[in-house]
Amino acid sequence: MQNNEPMTAFSLAELMVCAAAEAFRNDGEVLATGIGLLPRLAASLAMSTFNQDMMMTDSEAWLLSKPNPVSGRKADDAQAFETWMGFSRIFDNVWSGRRHAMVGPSQVDRFGQANISALGGTYQQPKVQMLGVRGFPGNSICHANSFFVPSHNKRVFVEGECDVVASVGYNAARLPRGYQLSDIDIRVAITNLCIMDWRGEGFSPRVISLHPGVTLEEVFDNTGFDLSVAENLATTAAPTAKQLDIIAALDPLNARAKQLPDNPPGIRTA
Amino acid sequence: MDKLVDAKTAVAAIKDGMTIGIGGWGPRRKPMALIRELLRSPVKDLTVVAYGGADVGMLCAAGKVKKLIFAFVSLDFIPLEPWFRVARQQGQIEVSEIDEGMMLLGLRAAAWGVPFIPTALGIGTDVVTYNPDIAMIDSPYDDKQWLAMPALKLDVSLLHVTRADRRGVCQIASPDHYMDDWFARAAKHTIVSCDELVETEFFHSEAVARQVFWERSATHAVVHIPGGAHPSSSAPLHGFDVGHYKAYASSAKAQDFNAYCEQFGVLKDEATYQAAVGGLDAIQQLPLPIY
Numbered sequence: 349m350q351n352n353e354p355m356t357a358f359s360l361a362e363l364m365v366c367a368a369a370e371a372f373r374n375d376g377e378v379l380a381t382g383i384g385l386l387p388r389l390a391a392s393l394a395m396s397t398f399n400q401d402m403m404m405t406d407s408e409a410w411l412l413s414k415p416n417p418v419s420g421r422k423a424d425d426a427q428a429f430e431t432w433m434g435f436s437r438i439f440d441n442v443w444s445g446r447r448h449a450m451v452g453p454s455q456v457d458r459f460g461q462a463n464i465s466a467l468g469g470t471y472q473q474p475k476v477q478m479l480g481v482r483g484f485p486g487n488s489i490c491h492a493n494s495f496f497v498p499s500h501n502k503r504v505f506v507e508g509e510c511d512v513v514a515s516v517g518y519n520a521a522r523l524p525r526g527y528q529l530s531d532i533d534i535r536v537a538i539t540n541l542c543i544m545d546w547r548g549e550g551f552s553p554r555v556i557s558l559h560p561g562v563t564l565e566e567v568f569d570n571t572g573f574d575l576s577v578a579e580n581l582a583t584t585a586a587p588t589a590k591q592l593d594i595i596a597a598l599d600p601l602n603a604r605a606k607q608l609p610d611n612p613p614g615i616r617t618a
Numbered sequence: 619m620d621k622l623v624d625a626k627t628a629v630a631a632i633k634d635g636m637t638i639g640i641g642g643w644g645p646r647r648k649p650m651a652l653i654r655e656l657l658r659s660p661v662k663d664l665t666v667v668a669y670g671g672a673d674v675g676m677l678c679a680a681g682k683v684k685k686l687i688f689a690f691v692s693l694d695f696i697p698l699e700p701w702f703r704v705a706r707q708q709g710q711i712e713v714s715e716i717d718e719g720m721m722l723l724g725l726r727a728a729a730w731g732v733p734f735i736p737t738a739l740g741i742g743t744d745v746v747t748y749n750p751d752i753a754m755i756d757s758p759y760d761d762k763q764w765l766a767m768p769a770l771k772l773d774v775s776l777l778h779v780t781r782a783d784r785r786g787v788c789q790i791a792s793p794d795h796y797m798d799d800w801f802a803r804a805a806k807h808t809i810v811s812c813d814e815l816v817e818t819e820f821f822h823s824e825a826v827a828r829q830v831f832w833e834r835s836a837t838h839a840v841v842h843i844p845g846g847a848h849p850s851s852s853a854p855l856h857g858f859d860v861g862h863y864k865a866y867a868s869s870a871k872a873q874d875f876n877a878y879c880e881q882f883g884v885l886k887d888e889a890t891y892q893a894a895v896g897g898l899d900a901i902q903q904l905p906l907p908i909y
Contacts, residue, residue, distance in 0.1 A: 406909060407909035408793055408794065408909045409793035409794040410793065421908050422908070423905065423906055423908060434793070434794035434795065434796070435643065435718075435794060435796055435797065436722065436796070436797060436800075439718070439719045439722055442719065443719065443739075461743075465715065465744075466706070469707075470709075471744075471748055472709050473706070473707065473708065473709030474706055474707060475707065476703075476707070477698070477702065477703040477706035477707055478698060479690045479691075479692055479697060479698065480688055480689050480690035480691060480692075480715055481689060481690075481715055481716070481717060481743070481744075481745060482689055482690045482717075482718055483689070483717060483718040483719060484717070484743070485716075485717035485720070485739055485740045485741075485743045485745050486717040486718065486719040486720065486739040486740070488742075488743070489738045489739060489740075489741055489742065490738070490739070512744050513742075513743050513744040513747075514743060514744065514745075515743060516741065516742030516743050517742075519742065522742040522743070523741065523742050524741050524742070524754050524762075524763035525761070525762065525763045526760070526761050526762030526763055527738075527741065527742070527762065527763075532742075
């Protein structure tokens with residue numbers, strides 16, 4: 349099918365959305381939550397194509413049978429209500445484990461621990477107060493989580509541990525009695541350079557795919573911790589024409605073009 | 619039983635050093651008129667439990683907060699709550715930072731009269747590190763340790779609802795009632811502000827009665843304040859006030875909360891405040907957010 353041929357003209361945002369959608373491919377009937385426009389678009393793409401069993405909300409209080417567009421909606425537009433899904437019910441779902449969240453932390457460390465709480469200073473008086481730990485602690489011990497990192501650098505992928513460890517990672521020293529590293533389910537990190545996972549030796553981080561034109565050296569130079577390289581290191585797949593059509597329908601105002609600085613192309617021109 | 623009182627009388631139930639819970643979520647359906655009444659009172663040294671927005675930011679800016687129990691403080695479209703940041707970055711308040719779900723469990727424990735609820739939420743994170751009072755316990759049924767989320771017992775809760783009657787029957791017609799039912803149940807004394815005061819007969823409909831999330835016995839005072847959630851939203855009646863939040867945020871940049879209060883008559887009375895923000899008609903025309 350010509351429709352499924354990889355394209356040659358697409359943006360880095362679109363490449364990342366398609367790569368991020370892959371994270372939900374084999375999830376089956378779980379609630380997918382993409383925090384931020386591109387992760388939400390990725391989950392919506394997955395639900396519209398290869399995982400139609402997935403569940404998504406309207407980002408307010410309802411579960412939908414069909415994802416809403418991420419841009420261009422008007423107040424009185426219809427949506428495909430399936431059931432009420434207010435915040436208290438979200439927690440019922442979180443605690444059951446049937447969820448996969450894709451989040452955008454400010455810091456991620458080698459253990460896969462993440463931070464959205466605060467940076468620098470002391471805990472009593474941080475240099476930069478951010479959101480607070482939000483639902484990160486509970487999400488990370490209850491269900492699958494992936495990271496979406498629009499700017500892959502050493503300020504995000506930090507050398508030591510995160511300034512505040514908001515989500516649990518593959519760090520045995522922090523786990524209480526009775527818990528194992530295999531209880532934790534960190535899937536992938538989609539960055540502007542590559543795709544990573546924590547399936548190296550002893551749940552250590554590794555590169556599993558490089559975006560077109562990106563070198564391993566560039567990834568290493570922009571990561572504060574050591575990364576191994578997957579045996580079958582891939583080049584991140586280009587979006588297909590069909591995927592780009594669905595993305596355009598889900599984002600009619602092209603809000604995706606404003607998510608990465610200068611909206612770079614998906615294939616680098618040196 | 620007639621629970622209708624004015625805001626000043628209602629808020630007088632809050633004394634120095636009390637623990638108060640605040641309903642709503644971020645910039646959504648916050649009992650802001652009751653918060654403004656609290657800003658006008660001499661009360662201090664509060665412990666505040668909230669899914670926080672400008673309610674928390676304003677109480678911090680006014681020096682009312684001794685300790686904050688929180689998972690986040692955010693205005694959504696302004697992700698980082700400006701006055702909460704000032705308070706934290708200047709080390710002004712004690713904090714107990716917990717997971718959003720842990721807060722729900724703590725409210726439920728208080729509502730149910732149990733000292734704690736065992737959970738895995740929070741384990742392996744700095745929630746445990748920075749909350750040394752939250753214990754890890756052994757289970758009688760398995761070999762794992764569990765986090766014992768303590769009951770978050772509240773002296774007073776402040777909530778904003780769509781409609782209420784004088785007896786304290788409350789309707790929340792918004793898409794989400796958030797954790798307001800648990801805030802009501804976790805408190806010894808619950809104060810509710812409502813956009814519309816209705817007769818009891820208003821609830822004599824299945825559809826409306828389904829939007830009543832706690833019994834009137836858990837409501838102790840009813841205050842009628844149309845537009846009382848402003849600048850937060852009160853869906854389906856109105857959205858949140860983006861322009862007002864921006865003005866509020868810029869007062870934090872200038873580190874001058876008094877300037878904000880003076881500009882909008884915050885410390886005078888609610889009528890002055892509503893006039894300063896354009897009047898009730900303007901509040902009721904604020905568009906609902908589209909997510």
